[in-house]
Amino acid sequence: EDKVVQSPLSLVVHEGDTVTLNCSYEVTNFRSLLWYKQEKKAPTFLFMLTSSGIEKKSGRLSSILDKKELFSILNITATQTGDSAIYLCAVRLGNAGNMLTFGGGTRLMVKP
């Protein structure tokens, strides 16, 4: 069975801290890995990773994929209260339907 596991389940930090969120996967027919941020409503897209070792960066957020060890990390530097959210990792499989298999999410709370 395809599996995506995120850690930690939850994290509380203070503004200015740097955090690293982890996502490991065991799937057949891997195609890409995606990160989403979910605040109160819909998950919003952050990154898509398809190749190992190539860092994707957007402002204070960055992410990298290791296809050999089957994991990805999402880094957030100089955290702000607005970064408080659930961060979701999903793996897109190469099978029919183009479906995403999600991990359980990491709930990040950034305190002032």
Added chain:
Amino acid sequence: DTAVSQTPKYLVTQMGNDKSIKCEQNLGHDTMYWYKQDSKKFLKIMFSYNNKELIINETVPNRFSPKSPDKAHLNLHINSLELGDSAVYFCASSTGTSKADTQYFGPGTRLTVL
């Protein structure tokens, strides 16, 4: 302009009823999806649909059925609602074709079955 929209935002109903949730996307995407997010915030795919093919997650009860009147809409019909159906249901869409495909989510519909 809202890219992926859902109605209603909230739906409260009794067990045994039949209800529908509507989804529309104006992104010109070919593929649409329904996801269920439970109380523990775990998102799980229910269906993937484009104008050629419906893919059903085998764990979804057949009380759930997607209906697509056209490429921009994918509605979710649920028959004989049960307590365990209470969740937030998200619609999403994507081009569904390229390796760089990204799914965009609607705002969700919170369904409460009493």
